[in-house]
Amino acid sequence: MTIKKALTLVLIALPIKGISKDFYIDPSGDDRANGLSSARSSNNGPFKTLARAQKAVRDLKASGDINEPVIIHIQSGIYRLEKSLDFDVRDAGRAGQNITWQGENGPALISGGISLQKCNSDGKTWSCSTKNQKLGQIKYPQNYRQRGNNPGFELFIDNSPMHPARWPNSDWAHIRQPLDERTQFTSIETLPTLSKDSSQAQIHIMAGNDWHDQYLGVKSIEPDLNKISLSSNTNYKIESGRRFYLLNIKSLLDAPGEWFYDNNSEIIYFIPPTSAQPNEITVSTVNNIFNINGANNIYFKNLSLGYSTDTAIKLNNSNNISFDNLEISNVAGKAVEAKDSSFISVINSHIHHTGWGGITFSGGNRNTLERANNIAHNNHIHDFGRVVMTYTPAIETSGVGSSITHNLIEQSPGTGILLFGNEHLVEKNEIHHVCEQASDCGAIYSGRDWTFRGNIIRNNSIHDLFGYGLVSVDIANNFVKYARPDGVRGVYLDDSVSGFNVIGNIFRNAGVMAIQLGGGRDNIIENNIISTSDYAIWVDSRPAGDELKKRLFQVPIQSPVWLDKYPKLALPIINNNLPEGNSIRRNVMLSNKPGNILIRYQMPESTNILERNLLWSSSGSFVLNYDISDRTKKRNGATWQEWVNEGIEHGSIYGDPCLSITGNQANFCDKTLLDKIGFEVLPSDIGLISK
Incomplete structure (x- = not known):
């Protein structure tokens, strides 16, 4: 199927204005209202939360009183989530009768973060009490690229991501000599003298090459021996000259843009990135913004999503889901991850400052070569891979039959596009300044399989x-x-x-x-x-x-x-x-x-x-x-x-x-x-x- 035909199918499924059932949400609304109007009256007016609008749609479907598309009109403002908004079959539309969540009349931000208010400054370092926020219960993701005791949330000052307190403050330190294959080494640079409590210390390391970075816990730091011992094995054997830096140690908090969370006192310490007083201090607390499982025919348009502790939008076993003109930023994981799904489209969107990468698709059937028809089209993706840097691409697709077209991909430490499987189309994209670290x-990368056939890389500018x-x-x-x-x-x-x-x-x-x-x-x-x-x-x-x-x-x-x-x-x-x-x-x-x-x-x-x-x-x-x-x-x-x-x-x-x-x-x-x-x-x- 061509990209033109696939996009046509998406457009056919979209609701037609004027013959839809409408609900309205406004940050100043009331969940006790009926949600049927943007204007307020005695018992009429917009809902306040997305969860209340979701319930209204589910109730409407359960009553059987729905024979037309449904549009949820989300007015400009900030909508803070206390937990992920989960979609399943109860939220699904039908072919030609999509359920549409649509931002209107200005930016509509759906945020997984909370704003910190109890903050003070000594002139250089700020401190924010987080008592009763339960931030210590937010767990750091443990996987083959990330292990250790780093906080499970991130800090943002005026929408800019901060970095856990680190040494050195910029660039990297380097391994002098491995003392065993995967857990101990000495440093070329002289290690800093640290406070006694380094129990939450981590290392960001490229242990054996220049194309695989990971985070590990630190067992001990011995400045007198210039020696570091890790709490678990590196994925590749440690080699002399390779890169690392230490992070998440309070005594390393000494440079603009750094922060540290003291789990015992429940206080966040930070040094602002600029001399200006911070206007907004945000902590990410919600794992995902949207979780979509086993749902079909849902359309999201004109929305901003941010401040999740993992991937912003996760989909599994879902079909005919469209994301149009979204801005996704300041998330710790990916922007969109769709597993075992088909006819997923991410179009006309702006994705930036993500921790892992941008868009990941898997779908179709490699045994039968049935196509997934997933689409990433006309997106601007930049400054991705700010946490895990390598092989966390702007767009990754596996399975059969995805299309990656007309995207601008730039400014990243690692790969731009990863391809696995068959019959994928990569066409008319511009890619520059990737693989910077x-x-x-x-x-554009693929490898290690004789059977990955039928893939087309055509008319791109690299x-x-x-x-x-x-x-x-x-x-x-x-x-x-x-x-x-x-x-x-x-x-x-x-x-x-x-x-x-x-x-x-x-x-x-x-x-x-x-x-x-x-x-x-x-x-x-x-x-x-x-x-x-x-x-x-x-x-x-x-x-x-x-x-x-x-x-x-x-x-x-x-x-x-x-x-x-x-x-x-x-x-x-x-x-x-x-x-x-x-x-x-x-x-x-x-x-x-x-x-x-x-x-x-x-x-x-x-x-x-x-x-x-x-x-x-x-x-x-x-x-x-x-x-x-x-x-x-x-x-x-x-x-x-x-x-x-x-x-x-x-x-x-x-x-x-x-x-x-x-x-x-x-x-x-x-x-x-x-x-x-x-x-x-x-x-x-x-x-x-x-x-």
């Missing part, structure tokens, strides 16, 4: 990716160096992932590799524009591994539907470790650094297609590295002419395409060379669409 990271990673470490001299650019890819087809179409994208300064094909099979890389000072395309071979082979038989690749859709997948795989069946053609590749290694090919000739590409260097010349396994041809630093003389690449041209890239548009002043390779013009509507 990571190496071995992709703006630019200005720099990354950050370990360059060198000298333990003897207590020296460590990190730098950028390092290890970022525009499209990262990792660990033999196969059957992807990467077509018509614009890559401009898109990391150290614009496109990496890591040993995969049957991928199509065509009609892309790549302007870079590093690798345009990198193809390598790599061992398949037992896990990859096991996953091959976790879906019915010999069933009629799979054989019809992916006939190549059922053929015997003779060379497990080689990239085969790939097509690289009609791409325009421009090098803008003298002597740049523009391409690396490590692949057999007989089972791959290399043809009709256009290459040029705007600053002298470029070279290629290649290892053609079935010809025993191997060369590093080959010139273009030496590569052409091998006779492996056919019909390709070295010539000036006269290319300029402005915004998300690529312009050619002379299309003669483009015509020779059959290059197709790219669309002009990449990126966000005006609402």
Whole structure:
């Protein structure tokens, strides 16, 4: 199904103004009123709370007196929740008769936070009593990325998230020497002298690489030995030079933007982010804003959601749920997480300052290849991954048949889009300045499965990716160096992932590799524009591994539907470790650094297609590295002419395409060379669409 058809189905289901049942909510309303009017009279007028309006809808449905759509008109203001608003089958609409929750007449904020009032200042540090607020009962989520004793809530000053008191105050400290594999190490930087009570101390650590961070409890800190012991194992083995910082220790509270919660005294201490007196001091207390389980045909529009201690909106086993023009921010988890659900749409929305990521979809049936038809369309997603930084993307989809279109994704420490499963469409998005704190990271990433087929990455603009990673470490001299650019890819087809179409994208300064094909099979890389000072395309071979082979038989690749859709997948795989069946053609590749290694090919000739590409260097010349396994041809630093003389690449041209890239548009002043390779013009509507 195309994105146009899927959106059409959503629009058909929307209520029609003038023939609906209407309820009204206003912060100054009264839950004893009937909720049937925005105007107040003796027994008429708006409800005060969302929970009361929900009850009214449920009562209406239970009476059987409902044959039309229902609209709940939510007037401008702040609606504070005492607990998550849960939706189930009692709240569901029917096809053509949606239940709509709609903000009107200005911003309508649904908040999972409370405002603190009992606060004082000594001129630098503020303190707020939270007696009787039961904040200590809000538990920190324990999972494979987050363990320890951090408070289960967050603090916000004038809508800005604060950071638990930390050392160092900015940037990272670094591991000097591991003392065992996963729990003890010394620090390159001199550890601070701390107060006796560090029982709530945590560490944020990238223990063994530059692409996996986690939070752990701290067992002990020994400044005299410059040693840290952790209360549980790191997920990866500890390595010298890797990054960490300490947090959630009261004696570390010394910088603007930091806070600490004293569980014994029930007092929050903080230093405001600016010298101005805070106007609003907010603590998140509600786990989720909306929980939607087993419900259908509900529509949310023109709402702001914030201040949840976990994901703002959670859906499970639900269908035909639409979120249109929402702002979701200042949440500790994701913005929207939909599990085992279909026809979920998140459109025209603004998502920012989330702890984990943006939108996560799972749905459809990989055994039957039935599509979920979930949609993320025309959303601006930025400043996500502010708590857990890596592999907490703006948009993640798994299962079958989701569409990710016309989104703007920017400003994040980690990945932009993650793809798992089949038949997903990633089209006309703009992605830039992601992977800002990571190496071995992709703006768009998928990997480790031969069966992830039918995915299309088409007509996207990916630019200005720099990354950050370990360059060198000298333990003897207590020296460590990190730098950028390092290890970022525009499209990262990792660990033999196969059957992807990467077509018509614009890559401009898109990391150290614009496109990496890591040993995969049957991928199509065509009609892309790549302007870079590093690798345009990198193809390598790599061992398949037992896990990859096991996953091959976790879906019915010999069933009629799979054989019809992916006939190549059922053929015997003779060379497990080689990239085969790939097509690289009609791409325009421009090098803008003298002597740049523009391409690396490590692949057999007989089972791959290399043809009709256009290459040029705007600053002298470029070279290629290649290892053609079935010809025993191997060369590093080959010139273009030496590569052409091998006779492996056919019909390709070295010539000036006269290319300029402005915004998300690529312009050619002379299309003669483009015509020779059959290059197709790219669309002009990449990126966000005006609402």
